[in-house]
Amino acid sequence: MRVAVLGGGQLGRMLALAGIPLGHRFTFLEPSPDPPAGQLGKVLAAPYDDPGALARIAEAADVVTYEFENVPAASAAFLAARLPVLPPPAALLATQDRLAEKRMFRQLGIPTAPFHPVDSPAQLGAALAATGLPAVIKTRRFGYDGKGQAVVHSAEEAASVQASLGPGLLAERFVDFERELSIVAARGRDGGRVFYPLTENHHRDGILRASRAPAPGVSPELQAVAEDLAGTVMERLEYAGVLAVELFEARGRLLANEVAPRVHNSGHWTLDGADTSQFENHVRAVTGLPPAAPRMAGPAAMLNIVGELPDTAAVAAIPGAHLHLYDKVPRPGRKLGHVNITGGDEAAVGETARRVWALLPGEPSGLPAVPSHGWR
Numbered sequence: 409m410r411v412a413v414l415g416g417g418q419l420g421r422m423l424a425l426a427g428i429p430l431g432h433r434f435t436f437l438e439p440s441p442d443p444p445a446g447q448l449g450k451v452l453a454a455p456y457d458d459p460g461a462l463a464r465i466a467e468a469a470d471v472v473t474y475e476f477e478n479v480p481a482a483s484a485a486f487l488a489a490r491l492p493v494l495p496p497p498a499a500l501l502a503t504q505d506r507l508a509e510k511r512m513f514r515q516l517g518i519p520t521a522p523f524h525p526v527d528s529p530a531q532l533g534a535a536l537a538a539t540g541l542p543a544v545i546k547t548r549r550f551g552y553d554g555k556g557q558a559v560v561h562s563a564e565e566a567a568s569v570q571a572s573l574g575p576g577l578l579a580e581r582f583v584d585f586e587r588e589l590s591i592v593a594a595r596g597r598d599g600g601r602v603f604y605p606l607t608e609n610h611h612r613d614g615i616l617r618a619s620r621a622p623a624p625g626v627s628p629e630l631q632a633v634a635e636d637l638a639g640t641v642m643e644r645l646e647y648a649g650v651l652a653v654e655l656f657e658a659r660g661r662l663l664a665n666e667v668a669p670r671v672h673n674s675g676h677w678t679l680d681g682a683d684t685s686q687f688e689n690h691v692r693a694v695t696g697l698p699p700a701a702p703r704m705a706g707p708a709a710m711l712n713i714v715g716e717l718p719d720t721a722a723v724a725a726i727p728g729a730h731l732h733l734y735d736k737v738p739r740p741g742r743k744l745g746h747v748n749i750t751g752g753d754e755a756a757v758g759e760t761a762r763r764v765w766a767l768l769p770g771e772p773s774g775l776p777a778v779p780s781h782g783w784r
């Protein structure tokens with residue numbers, strides 16, 4: 409099939425790396441020059457709302473998918489009128505606006521932190537009454553990697569954050585979570601669903617640094633709750649493709665934070681830690697193949713390479729460390745690649761992760777961990 413991907417970053421690159429062996433050809437619509445996916449297919453170098461580029465995609469592709477959620481709604485609608493756009497544009501609409509997303513969770517009976525819209529200074533008091541303090545104030549749109557949000561401890565602080573972030577905000581209760589988890593799931597065009605194990609995620613400066621899968625200490629019941637909530641979201645959106653739900657684990661409960669209607673950084677470990685990766689399952693799902701239930705040979709971890717490259721030969725020389733580079737120019741805060749770690753048991757994965765982590769420039773000493781679930 410001819411697959412068009414809106415976006416040509418590392419997610420597009422890894423989608424093509426998984427989809428080419430399945431016999432597909434890729435075209436990327438990507439405004440920035442020389443993107444990470446550039447070696448893997450044709451690149452249409454144009455803005456996401458360029459009518460000429462969208463018309464060419466409509467002619468040159470059998471199916472359209474995307475690797476980020478901020479695709480203009482009008483572009484998705486233009487394409488969806490002409491050929492399948494999967495995941496469906498409704499998934500973009502539901503996830504581009506954090507308020508719409510939280511309301512969808514509420515409608516579906518999925519627990520979240522208490523939240524309230526903040527559209528005007530007059531609404532701030534009601535919002536803080538609903539959330540309590542401390543609260544997190546977030547922009548409703550275009551926030552990513554921790555940008556466009558701030559934790560506030562008083563009404564005065566909230567007012568100044570509101571003034572600086574501008575209109576169109578959302579306030580949420582600050583959740584004193586034990587850890588952050590995510591679940592990656594796939595649903596096929598025929599409705600078949602598969603799930604990866606809950607993954608434990610560690611961020612610094614709003615950027616994912618490390619993931620562990622399966623998240624240690626997760627009961628089958630908690631996994632079932634996560635699968636149920638991701639499944640409910642996929643059914644609501646009549647979804648096809650891979651989706652990730654970011655969750656907080658707080659006092660044994662899962663609270664949903666956000667949905668990514670695409671392959672997700674917390675699923676990168678599946679390239680080496682599962683026999684079918686999230687990228688292959690996304691391509692399978694959007695091209696009409698059933699997603700494959702993933703099997704894991706053992707635990708896995710993923711460490712992101714952020715801002716600066718390590719000695720890549722030294723990383724690659726470590727048994728059980730699998731290097732993935734995105735062909736990007738280093739810049740502070742930029743995701744340049746990741747290292748997946750496999751091993752027979754948690755102790756082996758922990759030992760290898762420690763060795764790799766020590767080679768990553770700019771990371772503090774000591775692997776990030778939840779005290780109750782430290783690396784062995």
Ligand code: AMP
Nearest residue numbers: 521544551554580581582583611665666
């Ligand atoms: P988000 O952009 O919503 O994914 O948030 C980025 C990060 O901010 C999350 O991964 C959490 O670490 C933190 N965060 C977001 N919302 C909350 C909240 N309500 N309570 C505590 N931490 C939060």
